[in-house]
Amino acid sequence: MTAATDAPQIDARRSGRWLYIASVVLLCAWVLVPLYFLFINTLSSPETVNSFPKGFVPEFDFGSLRFFAGFQGMIDALYNSVLVAVLTMIMSILIGAPAGYALSRFDFRGKELFRMLILLTRAFPLPLLALPLAVLFIRVGLDDTVFGLALVHTTLAIPFAVLITFSLFSGIPIELEEAAWTLGCTRLGAFTKVVLPLILPGITASAIFAFVISWNEVFAAAVLTIENRTLPAFLLQSLAESPLHLKFAGGFILVVPALIFIFAVRKYLFAMWGIANR
Amino acid sequence: MKLRFELAGAVSGIAIVCSAVAAQADVLFWSTQARPAEEAQAMREVVLSGSDIAVDYQPNETGPWLTRLQAESQAGSGTIGLLGSLHGDFAALDPAMLAPLDDLGLAASSETFNELSKLGTDTMKYIPWMQASYVMAANKKALPYLPEGADIDALTYDQLIEWSANVQEGEGRPLFGFPAGPKGLKHRFFQGYLYPSYTDGVVRTFASAEAEAAWEKFLELWEHTNPASTNFSFMQEQLLSDDAWIVFDHTSRLAQAFNERPDDFVAFPAPAGPTGRGFMPVLAGLAIPATAADMESSKAVLDYMMQPETQIATLRATNFFPVVEVELPDDLPPAVQATGAAIATMSAAEDANPGLLPAGLGDQGGEFDRVFVDTFERIVLARQPIRAVLDDQKTRLNDIMQETGAPCWAPDAASEGPCPVE
Numbered sequence: 001m002t003a004a005t006d007a008p009q010i011d012a013r014r015s016g017r018w019l020y021i022a023s024v025v026l027l028c029a030w031v032l033v034p035l036y037f038l039f040i041n042t043l044s045s046p047e048t049v050n051s052f053p054k055g056f057v058p059e060f061d062f063g064s065l066r067f068f069a070g071f072q073g074m075i076d077a078l079y080n081s082v083l084v085a086v087l088t089m090i091m092s093i094l095i096g097a098p099a100g101y102a103l104s105r106f107d108f109r110g111k112e113l114f115r116m117l118i119l120l121t122r123a124f125p126l127p128l129l130a131l132p133l134a135v136l137f138i139r140v141g142l143d144d145t146v147f148g149l150a151l152v153h154t155t156l157a158i159p160f161a162v163l164i165t166f167s168l169f170s171g172i173p174i175e176l177e178e179a180a181w182t183l184g185c186t187r188l189g190a191f192t193k194v195v196l197p198l199i200l201p202g203i204t205a206s207a208i209f210a211f212v213i214s215w216n217e218v219f220a221a222a223v224l225t226i227e228n229r230t231l232p233a234f235l236l237q238s239l240a241e242s243p244l245h246l247k248f249a250g251g252f253i254l255v256v257p258a259l260i261f262i263f264a265v266r267k268y269l270f271a272m273w274g275i276a277n278r
Numbered sequence: 279m280k281l282r283f284e285l286a287g288a289v290s291g292i293a294i295v296c297s298a299v300a301a302q303a304d305v306l307f308w309s310t311q312a313r314p315a316e317e318a319q320a321m322r323e324v325v326l327s328g329s330d331i332a333v334d335y336q337p338n339e340t341g342p343w344l345t346r347l348q349a350e351s352q353a354g355s356g357t358i359g360l361l362g363s364l365h366g367d368f369a370a371l372d373p374a375m376l377a378p379l380d381d382l383g384l385a386a387s388s389e390t391f392n393e394l395s396k397l398g399t400d401t402m403k404y405i406p407w408m409q410a411s412y413v414m415a416a417n418k419k420a421l422p423y424l425p426e427g428a429d430i431d432a433l434t435y436d437q438l439i440e441w442s443a444n445v446q447e448g449e450g451r452p453l454f455g456f457p458a459g460p461k462g463l464k465h466r467f468f469q470g471y472l473y474p475s476y477t478d479g480v481v482r483t484f485a486s487a488e489a490e491a492a493w494e495k496f497l498e499l500w501e502h503t504n505p506a507s508t509n510f511s512f513m514q515e516q517l518l519s520d521d522a523w524i525v526f527d528h529t530s531r532l533a534q535a536f537n538e539r540p541d542d543f544v545a546f547p548a549p550a551g552p553t554g555r556g557f558m559p560v561l562a563g564l565a566i567p568a569t570a571a572d573m574e575s576s577k578a579v580l581d582y583m584m585q586p587e588t589q590i591a592t593l594r595a596t597n598f599f600p601v602v603e604v605e606l607p608d609d610l611p612p613a614v615q616a617t618g619a620a621i622a623t624m625s626a627a628e629d630a631n632p633g634l635l636p637a638g639l640g641d642q643g644g645e646f647d648r649v650f651v652d653t654f655e656r657i658v659l660a661r662q663p664i665r666a667v668l669d670d671q672k673t674r675l676n677d678i679m680q681e682t683g684a685p686c687w688a689p690d691a692a693s694e695g696p697c698p699v700e
Binding site: 219 | 461
C-alpha cells in the first residue's frame with residue numbers, strides 16, 4: 001500500500017523539480033540570450049552583422065566599438081548620465097522613504113487621496129510637460145544643469161520610491177520600534193538602528209528603480225540639457241537611424257554601465273529575498 | 279556613519295554639478311538632419327571643423343528639436359545658435375520665431391527653393407541648405423529578371439510590377455521592398471511619385487478615377503512586395519540583408535548599401551505612369567532663431583555652411599546634394615555617385631513630372647501626411663474598397679486645405695484660394 005502511494009509522489013516530486021529547473025533555465029535564457037547576441041554583434045564586422053544565420057562565437061572585431069571610442073562627447077555624456085542617475089537615486093530615496101514611512105506609520109486625513117496623487121506624477125506624458133518645464137528652467141537658470149534634470153527624473157521615480165518603501169515599512173511590526181523606544185532609543189534612533197537595517201534591501205530595490213528610470217529617460221534629457229547631455233539623449237536618437245552594427249555597439253554601450261551598477265548593488269537586493277549576503 | 283557618508287557624497291555631488299555650469303561660447307547647431315551616428319560624426323569632424331567659430335553640433339529627433347526651440351522662444355532667451363531641419367519642420371513654426379536672413383545675401387540657385395524659404399512672409403526665414411530626393415535601387419541579382427525590352431532608366435509602373443513578379447516567380451519569395459514601417463517615408467511615395475505619375479496632381483486629384491487606378495496598380499505591386507515591408511524603414515538594411523532586391527527610398531536611406539557593397543547594387547529613376555515620371559525633392563534649410571545669443575557668430579557659421587567647399591563636404595557626410603552651383607569632384611563616395619546619377623537621369627527624362635514640396639500647410643503638414651498614410655493602411659493593409667476610402671479621406675484632406683488656405687502646388691494646377699479637392 002505504501003509503495004503504491006510513494007511511487008506517484010516521487011514522480012510528482014521529480015517532475016516538479018524538472019519544471020522548476022526548466023523555468024529557471026527559461027528565465028535565465030530570457031535575459032541572457034538577447035544580451036549575448038548584443039555582445040556577439042557588437043564584436044562583429046558590419047558584414048557579419050548583416051548576414052544570416054548568426055554565429056555563436058564573437059569574431060572580436062572592434063571596429064564598431066572603436067567608432068564610438070572616437071565619438072565626440074561620449075565620455076562627457078556617460079559621466080553626466082551617471083551623475084544624473086546617482087543624484088536621482090539619492091534624492092528619490094531621501095524624499096520617498098520618509099513619505100513611505102509616514103504613510104505606513106501615521107494616520108492622517110486624506111491619506112488615501114495622497115497615495116493616489118503620488119501616482120499622478122506618472123499620469124502625464126513627458127513630451128507634454130517638457131515644454132513648460134523647459135521654459136521655467138530657462139527662466140530660473142536650472143536649464144542645462146545636471147541638477148535640474150535630476151529633479152525631473154526624481155519626480156518620475158518618487159511614486160515607486162514611496163510605494164515600495166510604504167509596503168516595506170508596513171511589513172515591519174511597529175512593536176519592534178516600540179521595543180527600541182522602551183530601551184532608550186529616540187524615534188530617529190529606533191528608525192536608524194532597527195528599521196533601516198531591515199529594509200535596506202528594499203531601499204536598494206527602489207534605488208535601482210530610480211537609477212534605471214533616470215538612465216532610460218530620453219525626452220526630458222534631450223530638451224532640458226544641451227552642453228551637459230546624458231548618454232541616452234546623446235546616443236539613442238542617433239542610434240535609431242544608424243546602421244545595424246552601430247546600433248548593436250551603441251546598445252551595448254548603453255546597457256553595460258547599468259549592468260555594472262546592478263551587479264554592484266546585487267547583494268543588498270538578494271538579501272531581501274532571504275538569501276544571505278554573499 | 280554610513281548614512282552620513284552618503285549624505286556627504288550627495289552634497290558634494292550637487293556642489294560639483296553646480297560648479298560645472300560654465301559659460302560656453304560655441305555656436306549650438308540644433309539639427310534634425312545628419313542624425314545617424316556616422317553622419318553626426320562626419321558633420322563634427324569634417325564639415326564643421328573648418329569653421330573659424332567653434333560649433334557644437336547636436337542632432338535631435340523632431341519632437342525634442344521643436345520642444346526646445348519653442349521653450350527658448352517662449353522664455354525669450356536661448357542657447358540655440360543655428361537651426362538645421364527640413365522645409366516641412368520650418369513651415370510648421372511661427373515665422374516670427376526665426377530671424378530674417380535677407381541681409382546675408384545667401385540663396386540657393388533654385389528660385390523655387392528661395393520662394394519656399396520665405397514661409398509665406400516677404401523675407402527669407404531660412405536659407406536652403408541641401409537637397410535630396412527619392413530613387414529606386416536594386417540588387418544586381420534582380421537584373422536578369424527585367425522584363426523583355428525594359429530599360430532600367432525608363433521603367434514604367436507596369437514594367438516594375440512585371441519585374442517584381444518575375445523575381446518572385448524565379449526566387450520563390452516576394453522581393454520588392456517598400457518603406458512602410460513606422461519610420462518609413464511611405465507617404466512621400468504616394469504624394470510625390472504615385473499620384474503625380476497617375477493623376478498629374480496630389481490634392482485636386484486625390485479621389486479621382488485616375489487615383490483609383492493608381493491604388494489598384496499599387497495593390498498589384500503589393501502582391502509582389504515582401505510582406506515584412508510594414509517593418510522596413512531604411513531600405514539600405516533590407517538591401518544588405520537580402521530581404522529585398524528592388525526598393526524605393528530616400529537617397530540618404532540607401533547610402534549605406536552603396537557605400538558598403540558598391541558593386542552589388544544599382545540606383546535608377548522612379549518609374550513612370552500615364553501622366554509622366556513623378557518625383558519630388560527633399561529640401562533642408564538653415565535658420566537662426568530670433569532668440570540666438572550671438573547673432574553675428576550664428577550668421578558667420580551659416581555663411582560658412584553655404585560655401586561651395588562646405589557644401590561638398592556636407593554631401594560626403596550626409597548624401598544630401600548642394601543647393602548652390604558647385605563643381606563636383608570625381609572622388610565622391612559610391613552612394614553619392616550612384617544616386618546622384620539616378621536623380622540626374624530622372625530629372626532629365628523626357629516624361630519627367632517634377633512635383634514640389636507641400637507648401638502653406640503650416641502645422642498641418644503632419645496631418646496632411648497622415649491622410650496618405652491612413653489611405654494606404656486602409657486600402658492596402660485592411661483591404662477596404664478603394665472608392666469608399668478615397669471618398670472618406672477626401673473630406674479630411676479638404677478640411678486641411680480649407681483650414682490652412684494653402685494654394686495648389688505643382689503638379690496640381692494653380693488655384694485661387696485654398697487648393698480644392700475635386
